[in-house]
Structure formats: structure tokens, C-alpha cells
Amino acid sequence: MRFETSTIKDIAKALGLSTSTVSRALRDRYEISEETKKLVLAYAEKVNYRANPIARSLKERRSYSIGIIVSEIANNFFSQVINGIESIAYDRGYHVIISQTHESHKQEKLNVEHLASRSIDGLLIALSSETQDITYLRDLYAKGLPIVFFDRVPEDFATHKVIANNFKGAFDATEHLILSGKRTIAHLTNSENLSITRERLKGYQAALAKYHIEFKPELVKYCQHGGMHSAELEQAVKELLPHKPDGIFISSDRLTTGCIMALKKTNPEIAHKIAIAGFTNSNLVELFSPSLTSVKQPAFEMGQVATELLISMIEAKREITEFETKILDTELVRMQKTLGNRFL
Amino acid sequence: MRFETSTIKDIAKALGLSTSTVSRALRDRYEISEETKKLVLAYAEKVNYRANPIARSLKERRSYSIGIIVSEIANNFFSQVINGIESIAYDRGYHVIISQTHESHKQEKLNVEHLASRSIDGLLIALSSETQDITYLRDLYAKGLPIVFFDRVPEDFATHKVIANNFKGAFDATEHLILSGKRTIAHLTNSENLSITRERLKGYQAALAKYHIEFKPELVKYCQHGGMHSAELEQAVKELLPHKPDGIFISSDRLTTGCIMALKKTNPEIAHKIAIAGFTNSNLVELFSPSLTSVKQPAFEMGQVATELLISMIEAKREITEFETKILDTELVRMQKTLGNRFL
DNA sequence: GACGTTTTTGGGAACGTTTGCACACTTTTT
DNA sequence: AAAAAGTGTGCAAACGTTCCCAAAAACGTC
Incomplete structure (x- = not known):
């Protein structure tokens, strides 16, 4: 049960033209007379002709x-x-x-x-x-x-x-945390394989440096699976908390929401005490509790x-x-x- | 700059066979001898042959x-x-x-x-x-x-x-609101054109009826554009509030989040006083404030x-x-x- | 050895386009 | 008047497949 449509051949036959003429008329080529073009176009319109994109693709190799x-x-x-x-x-x-x-x-x-x-x-x-x-x-x-x-x-x-501008986005977010009084700022991020991970880490480090805050590697946690598994996130949060961060900068959309979720689930009592800034394009951030500062990408x-x-x-x-x-x-x-x- | 791949013809030529034989061998037809099949398959593998899906589509008309x-x-x-x-x-x-x-x-x-x-x-x-x-x-x-x-x-x-099961989903959500003590339950919903709108309205009404709560049409607000525009939602919320609802049942994903957003924006002081139950498949509901009861669709x-x-x-x-x-x-x-x- | 049967292979049309080339006709140029 | 140039159209090949139909090869059977 396939549905049939009219083809260039049908039009050619109906109009007593050749397929090449019809094809050219439809593509508005200069060689075809205005008269013929009109004729073809009108008939094509009438039978609701649609060029078969598959045939076209095959011929044009794209x-x-x-x-x-x-x-x-x-x-x-x-x-x-x-x-x-x-x-x-x-x-x-x-x-x-x-x-x-x-x-x-x-x-x-x-x-x-x-x-x-x-x-x-x-x-x-x-x-x-x-x-x-x-x-x-x-x-x-x-x-x-x-x-x-x-x-x-x-x-x-x-x-x-x-x-x-991942460097700047990360820098701004980290600086924001610092300016609101945070000093122990953790960084939760994606797999080290990713360019965004490296660039955002640099921005984070630069902001710390600007305010003479020591960079501590143990405050950085990588999530190899980008937060696809909640266990991964909960583990990261668990490892981070003993260092008593008062702020966390998070480096991706999924991690940001996932981290807040993990925080709320495993340590509800402190979820609201840690300031969070993270990359996210969620248009629901305003609803989140705890609330967060977000870096929105264009x-x-x-x-x-x-x-x-x-x-x-x-x-x-x-x-x-x-x-x-x-x-x-x-x-x-x-x-x-x-x-x-x-x-x- | 198009990239060329090997075709059935190339294989046929290389192996001294006809295209039909190659085609059949590749599709594992019974007519072809095991020997030839092996030969063809091996060569196809070697040159990393991939059938051109466009040609196939054209021929098979799908x-x-x-x-x-x-x-x-x-x-x-x-x-x-x-x-x-x-x-x-x-x-x-x-x-x-x-x-x-x-x-x-x-x-x-x-x-x-x-x-x-x-x-x-x-x-x-x-x-x-x-x-x-x-x-x-x-x-x-x-x-x-x-x-x-x-x-x-x-x-x-x-x-x-x-x-x-929209009826049941709506019924359950509304009943939940009633059982938690709400009596003036508004209903924010999608365009009347939609089947889901009608079915969910019925579920809402049935729950009210079960608990002998009068159905008041003025408590139902339709959003023609499904909450695509925030103005639409804010208007709906504005019209609803004078009736002093203590609960709102919301009928779609986008409306649910949109409504909470509108509520928070226009009337933050009462946003937390109104119980909300709504259809949504967001996996972030746990983060929302005010929180809500949600109906999740499979x-x-x-x-x-x-x-x-x-x-x-x-x-x-x-x-x-x-x-x-x-x-x-x-x-x-x-x-x-x-x-x-x-x-x- | 002539004749059927079965198995395996090849030729070629078709799917619906696009396009190079040739052809016929008109018009212009010399 | 012939040659050149321009205009509009058609023929046929091609894109990479699939599959109908025939042909060839291999094998029995009498």
C-alpha cells in the first residue's frame, strides 16, 4: 500500500513534451520559453506535482x-x-x-x-x-x-x-561565587576528554587566582558519564562534601541539575547552605530550590x-x-x- | 567535493560477475551458490561496501x-x-x-x-x-x-x-488535591481543540463529583497556545486568582511549569499557598519550589x-x-x- | 546420447530525476 | 544568398539499486 504521485513523465506525456523540457521548465531554466514554462507550471500545480527528492538525490548525489x-x-x-x-x-x-x-x-x-x-x-x-x-x-x-x-x-x-566562551563563562560564575563571599569553591565537571571541561576548568582556576584563592585539586570532581547515572553524581557529591565547600561551580547542564538533585537527596540539611553556580540552559531555573546562579550559553x-x-x-x-x-x-x-x- | 564509495557495479566488475548476482549474493538469496556468496561478501567487506540507501529507496519506493x-x-x-x-x-x-x-x-x-x-x-x-x-x-x-x-x-x-489514560490521571490528581483538604480547585488547561483537554477535564469533573464539590466553569481556564507565550499564562493566572483557589490542577507539561513560573512572578506571596497538581514528565520536579504533585505519562x-x-x-x-x-x-x-x- | 530438471548466472529494464548533446527552426549578420 | 548565431526542444545516458526473464551450466534419467 504505497501512494502514487504524479511524476515528470506523467506531466510530459499529458502535455506532449519531453521529460527534459518539463524538468527544465520546473527548474526555471533560461532555455525554456516563457510560454512552455507557464504551461508546465500550471499543469504541475493542477496535479499537485512534488518532485521526488529521492530520485533527485540519486541523480545529484546529495x-x-x-x-x-x-x-x-x-x-x-x-x-x-x-x-x-x-x-x-x-x-x-x-x-x-x-x-x-x-x-x-x-x-x-x-x-x-x-x-x-x-x-x-x-x-x-x-x-x-x-x-x-x-x-x-x-x-x-x-x-x-x-x-x-x-x-x-x-x-x-x-x-x-x-x-x-567557556573560559569567560566559568570565570564569571566562579567570580560571582567569590564576590558573594564564598572561599571554598568546589568544581564539579564533565569528563576530562571534553574540550569544554578543560576550558571551563581554566576559567575556574583563573578566577580563583585573581582573588588569591589557592586552587585545590581535591575540590575538582570529574564525572566520566556526564551525569547520565545518578549514582555517579551522588558519589561525586559524597566525595566533595568532606571538604566543606561553601560554593560549587558546575560545568554542564545535566550535571548542574543532577548535582542539586543529588545534594537534596543525600544531604538535604546542607543543600541550601551551599551556593551553586553552574552552566545550564534550563528555562526553569527560576523554579529551582535551592536556587542557583546560571551560565547560559547562546x-x-x-x-x-x-x-x-x-x-x-x-x-x-x-x-x-x-x-x-x-x-x-x-x-x-x-x-x-x-x-x-x-x-x- | 563529494565522497565516492564503491558500488555494486564495482564489485561486479572486480569479481567478473554481473550486478544482479552481486545484489543477490549480498541479500543472501537462495539462488546464489554458497561459494559465490562467500566471494562477494568477502570482497564487499574488504572494500567496506555500503549499499546506497537512496538508490534502494528509489527502486523500492520507500x-x-x-x-x-x-x-x-x-x-x-x-x-x-x-x-x-x-x-x-x-x-x-x-x-x-x-x-x-x-x-x-x-x-x-x-x-x-x-x-x-x-x-x-x-x-x-x-x-x-x-x-x-x-x-x-x-x-x-x-x-x-x-x-x-x-x-x-x-x-x-x-x-x-x-x-x-487521561481521565484517570486527571481524576487521581484532582482527588489527591481534594484529599489533602482543598476545596476550591481550579483547572488550567490547554486548548479545547485537543483530545487530552477534553479527557482531562472529564477526569477533573468526575473527581469533584465524587466528593460532592460543585463544578464551577469559571475555575477552568483554557490556554489556546498551550502556554507557548508567557503572557497567555500570566493572564490565565490573573483571571483565576480572584476566585481564591486553594488548589490548581494543570493539564499539561508546559502549562504546569509555566503556571508555577507565572504564579511566582506575578504573585510570589501566594505561590506557596496554593497546592498544585499537574501533568508533567519533567525529571526535575523534585527541585521545584513550590513543589507539586505530578502526573507522569508513560x-x-x-x-x-x-x-x-x-x-x-x-x-x-x-x-x-x-x-x-x-x-x-x-x-x-x-x-x-x-x-x-x-x-x- | 538425447532429453528433462535443477541450479546458478547474466541481461536489461525500471524507479524519477538531471543534463550534455544534437537537432530543428528562426533570426541576424556578412 | 549563404553563413553564423540564437532559441527552444528532444534523445538518451546516468545515478545505484532490484528483480523479471532468459540463458547457461550441471546433473540425472531413460
């Missing part, structure tokens, strides 16, 4: 689709990035295929290769927290698949990248910029040799002291 | 892709449904294309027609809150496009549907069931005449009184 790899769509940051991607992609005639890694390297590789075999024209990817080996991406890239990285980017990969814009770069690569006629790394500014949203946040 | 239409992926309920969908789809060899309506009917129609022209094999859809006219879906369905509705379903459309499972039904339609050899409406149970998660929720 699919007008771009692949997206993120760890999770149920993540405020990534879903906002995706919205940004779509806003550009659809305008430019591309559709998007989204895949989730759930922070697993294996899944990431599987998904990318699946997408590649589905003949996507290009790939937008934020690496999973497990990922260390990206030779499979290099191979695809070498074979000609355009790739743009965003958010979690590899170091030595000559292509376009779009990231937030997620939507990041998606847009990445997509524009990718499409420029896809549609480039000549080899590209100059690559950009766009850095977008984050925004610090300070905690509001409302009824629910009296540090009771 | 794309092995299914379309998904939701209002927003940045919505806990929908992103969980999508995870459920993917878990089944990928296993069965389909990939998914996700589109968002942002609760706009126009966008919905546009997206569906775009997907249809992209030759998806089937469609999974939750209607937008604006949608009233679904003749465009009937047309596509009549032309042979398999469609399965989930969550927000039309009434008279003979196809498979998957929904939550979102992941809903996605799985819907996908199984859809694939069964796609792969059916004969016309289907019997359609099911699967109803999945919701779960009531009672508010916990923790430090942050002392109704201060």
Missing part, C-alpha cells in the same frame, strides 16, 4: 539532509541548539536527522556511520563525553564528508568549530552559526582551506533571592 | 524513514516519547525525522507536507493545540500514508492511536507502542481494517514535603 549528533535531546542546551540548527537548515532547503549518543562513544560511532551511510551531506556534532578516539571522524572527513563541531570540539581537527545562536558554516562547506565549489572557530559569549544569570530561597 | 511531529522537542514529555520511538525504529531499520510545530497549525501542515514530499514511509503525530482542521491529514492518509496518532489524537479518524512506552503500530501498518501486506487505541496508565507522584517546601 541528499539535502544534514546529520546532528548530540548526547541527548532531552537536554535544554541541546534542544535549543537543535532549534537553531533547524531554523537555518529548513530555510536553506535541508532537513535534519537527529541522533543521540547518550554519552556513549560506541553509540556515537554507530550513529555517525549510520548517518554517513544514509548519505547525509554534512554533519554537525558535539562529541560524547566518552569519546577520545575520533579517527573514524577523520576518515569520513578525509573522504569528503563536511563536518562542523559545536560545543564539544576536538583539538586538532582542521574544520569549522563553534563554541561558547544555544540557539550556536546552532545557527554552526549550520551556516556547515552549509557553506557543503555548497563550496572549491576546497576550503581556511577554517574558523567561532566563540560566542555566555550570559551570567544571577540567583534571585525569592521567597523560596531564604537559605533556610 | 525510504525506511518515519516522520515525527510534536509541538516541541524541548519538552520533557515529547523528548521522552521520541526516545521511545527511536528505540524501536532503529532496531527495525528505520530512521526518524523530527519536526516541531511550536503549537502552530500552519507550521504543522507545512511540516507534514514537507515530510510527505520527502517520502517518509509513515507518520507519528501529536496534533498542535491550534489544530482543528485535519483534512490535509485525511488526504494523505487516503493516498496511502500510514499515520499513527499519539497523545493528542483526533476523534473520528480510523487508524491506530496511543494515548495515556512517555517512552507511548513512543514505543506507537512506533510498533506504525511499522506494522507500513509493513502490512494487506489493507488494515481493524484499528486499536492503546491506553497507557499514568503515574501519580505525590509532592514531598522537604525543606524547600514548607509553604512558608
Whole structure:
């Protein structure tokens, strides 16, 4: 039970033209007379003709689709990035295929290769927290698949990248904690594999240094799975608390919410006594208790910029040799002291 | 700059066979001798042959892709449904294309027609809150496009549907409010167009009736745009408060969080005095202040069931005449009184 | 050894497009 | 008047598959 639509052949037959003429008329080529064009267009409209994108893809050897790899769509940051991607992609005639890694390297590789075999024209990817080996991406890239990285980017990969100003975001958040009187500031962060982890750590350290606070490695906890498992978070919190932090700077969306959750679950009595500042794009932060100061990334814009770069690569006629790394500014949203946040 | 891969033709030439033989060998047809099969398979493996899905789609007139239409992926309920969908789809060899309506009917129609022209094999859809006219879906369905509705379903459309037990979910939530002593229970809900709105209203009314509480229409507020605009929500809250509700039952994910937000923003002094019970699949409810009782839908499972039904339609050899409406149970998660929720 | 049967293989059309090339016709140029 | 240039159209190949139909090869059977 497949549904049939009219094809170029049908139109040609009905109008007594050749398929080439019809094809050209539909694509508004200069060779075709205005008269014929009108005729074809009118008839196509009448029978509600839709070009078969599959046939077109086969012929043109491109699919007008771009692949997206993120760890999770149920993540405020990534879903906002995706919205940004779509806003550009659809305008430019591309559709998007989204895949989730759930922070697993294996899944990431599987998904990318699946997408590649589905003949996507290009790939937008934020690496999973497990990922260390990206030779499979290099191979695809070498074979000609355009790739743009965003958010979690590899170091030595000559292509376009779009990231937030992670250093500054981390610096601002840490400084904010310091300025509100905190002195023992812990740092809960993602896997060390990730670029964002390294950059944000540096920002954290720089803020400490500026205020002459000693950096203590034992106050930094890494979560290899990016907080995908609550046990991982609870363990990290448990290891952190003996050092009696009065503030925590947290380095990613999922970790931030996960950490507050863990704190509330395992140590409700002190959950409100520790000031928290963290990266998150949740639009519900205002509801959270304990409340927190958040670093918001320009997620939507990041998606847009990445997509524009990718499409420029896809549609480039000549080899590209100059690559950009766009850095977008984050925004610090300070905690509001409302009824629910009296540090009771 | 397109990247070339080896094709069936290349293999045939290299091995001195015909393309048909190679094709059959790869698909493990009975006609081909074991010997030849081994030869072909080995060589295919060696050159890392990947069948071109576009060519295959063109020939077989199907794309092995299914379309998904939701209002927003940045919505806990929908992103969980999508995870459920993917878990089944990928296993069965389909990939998914996700589109968002942002609760706009126009966008919905546009997206569906775009997907249809992209030759998806089937469609999974939750209607937008604006949608009233679904003749465009009937047309596509009549032309042979398999469609399965989930969550927000039309009434008279003979196809498979998957929904939550909305009546019971609403009943339970309302009863919970009543049992905790509330008597003036408002109901904030979605557009009247939606099936979920009607079903949940009935559950709300039934709970009131059971406890002999009069149903007052002025305590029910509809949000035409499903809470996509904060102004809409603030207006609804503003109209509700003069009736001095001591409890509110809220009928959807976005509205629930939006309403608490609006309440906190416009009337922080009473935000903690009103008990709230609402549909939401947020996994962050435990962090919310004021806290709330939530009705959780089996979102992941809903996605799985819907996908199984859809694939069964796609792969059916004969016309289907019997359609099911699967109803999945919701779960009531009672508010916990923790430090942050002392109704201060 | 001639003839069926079965097994294995190949030829080629088809799916719906796009596009290089050739052709026919008109118009302009010399 | 012939040649050149311009205009509009059609033919046919190609993209990478699948699959119908025939052909060839291998094997029995009488």
C-alpha cells in the first residue's frame, strides 16, 4: 500500500513534451520559453506535482539532509541548539536527522556511520563525553564528508568549530561565587576528554587566582558519564562534601541539575547552605530550590552559526582551506533571592 | 567535493560477475551458490561496501524513514516519547525525522507536507493545540500514508492511536488535591481543540463529583497556545486568582511549569499557598519550589507502542481494517514535603 | 546420447530525476 | 544568398539499486 504521485513523465506525456523540457521548465531554466514554462507550471500545480527528492538525490548525489549528533535531546542546551540548527537548515532547503549518543562513544560511532551511510551531506556534532578516539571522524572527513563541531570540539581537527566562551563563562560564575563571599569553591565537571571541561576548568582556576584563592585539586570532581547515572553524581557529591565547600561551580547542564538533585537527596540539611553556580540552559531555573546562579550559553545562536558554516562547506565549489572557530559569549544569570530561597 | 564509495557495479566488475548476482549474493538469496556468496561478501567487506540507501529507496519506493511531529522537542514529555520511538525504529531499520510545530497549525501542515514530499514511509503525530482542521491529514492518509496518532489524537479518524489514560490521571490528581483538604480547585488547561483537554477535564469533573464539590466553569481556564507565550499564562493566572483557589490542577507539561513560573512572578506571596497538581514528565520536579504533585505519562512506552503500530501498518501486506487505541496508565507522584517546601 | 530438471548466472529494464548533446527552426549578420 | 548565431526542444545516458526473464551450466534419467 504505497501512494502514487504524479511524476515528470506523467506531466510530459499529458502535455506532449519531453521529460527534459518539463524538468527544465520546473527548474526555471533560461532555455525554456516563457510560454512552455507557464504551461508546465500550471499543469504541475493542477496535479499537485512534488518532485521526488529521492530520485533527485540519486541523480545529484546529495541528499539535502544534514546529520546532528548530540548526547541527548532531552537536554535544554541541546534542544535549543537543535532549534537553531533547524531554523537555518529548513530555510536553506535541508532537513535534519537527529541522533543521540547518550554519552556513549560506541553509540556515537554507530550513529555517525549510520548517518554517513544514509548519505547525509554534512554533519554537525558535539562529541560524547566518552569519546577520545575520533579517527573514524577523520576518515569520513578525509573522504569528503563536511563536518562542523559545536560545543564539544576536538583539538586538532582542521574544520569549522563553534563554541561558547567557556573560559569567560566559568570565570564569571566562579567570580560571582567569590564576590558573594564564598572561599571554598568546589568544581564539579564533565569528563576530562571534553574540550569544554578543560576550558571551563581554566576559567575556574583563573578566577580563583585573581582573588588569591589557592586552587585545590581535591575540590575538582570529574564525572566520566556526564551525569547520565545518578549514582555517579551522588558519589561525586559524597566525595566533595568532606571538604566543606561553601560554593560549587558546575560545568554542564545535566550535571548542574543532577548535582542539586543529588545534594537534596543525600544531604538535604546542607543543600541550601551551599551556593551553586553552574552552566545550564534550563528555562526553569527560576523554579529551582535551592536556587542557583546560571551560565547560559547562546544555544540557539550556536546552532545557527554552526549550520551556516556547515552549509557553506557543503555548497563550496572549491576546497576550503581556511577554517574558523567561532566563540560566542555566555550570559551570567544571577540567583534571585525569592521567597523560596531564604537559605533556610 | 563529494565522497565516492564503491558500488555494486564495482564489485561486479572486480569479481567478473554481473550486478544482479552481486545484489543477490549480498541479500543472501537462495539462488546464489554458497561459494559465490562467500566471494562477494568477502570482497564487499574488504572494500567496506555500503549499499546506497537512496538508490534502494528509489527502486523500492520507500525510504525506511518515519516522520515525527510534536509541538516541541524541548519538552520533557515529547523528548521522552521520541526516545521511545527511536528505540524501536532503529532496531527495525528505520530512521526518524523530527519536526516541531511550536503549537502552530500552519507550521504543522507545512511540516507534514514537507515530510510527505520527502517520502517518509509513515507518520507519528501529536496534533498542535491550534489544530482543528485535519483534512490535509485525511488526504494523505487516503493516498496511502500510514499515520499513527499519539497523545493528542483526533476523534473520528480510523487508524491506530496511543494515548495515556487521561481521565484517570486527571481524576487521581484532582482527588489527591481534594484529599489533602482543598476545596476550591481550579483547572488550567490547554486548548479545547485537543483530545487530552477534553479527557482531562472529564477526569477533573468526575473527581469533584465524587466528593460532592460543585463544578464551577469559571475555575477552568483554557490556554489556546498551550502556554507557548508567557503572557497567555500570566493572564490565565490573573483571571483565576480572584476566585481564591486553594488548589490548581494543570493539564499539561508546559502549562504546569509555566503556571508555577507565572504564579511566582506575578504573585510570589501566594505561590506557596496554593497546592498544585499537574501533568508533567519533567525529571526535575523534585527541585521545584513550590513543589507539586505530578502526573507522569508513560512517555517512552507511548513512543514505543506507537512506533510498533506504525511499522506494522507500513509493513502490512494487506489493507488494515481493524484499528486499536492503546491506553497507557499514568503515574501519580505525590509532592514531598522537604525543606524547600514548607509553604512558608 | 538425447532429453528433462535443477541450479546458478547474466541481461536489461525500471524507479524519477538531471543534463550534455544534437537537432530543428528562426533570426541576424556578412 | 549563404553563413553564423540564437532559441527552444528532444534523445538518451546516468545515478545505484532490484528483480523479471532468459540463458547457461550441471546433473540425472531413460
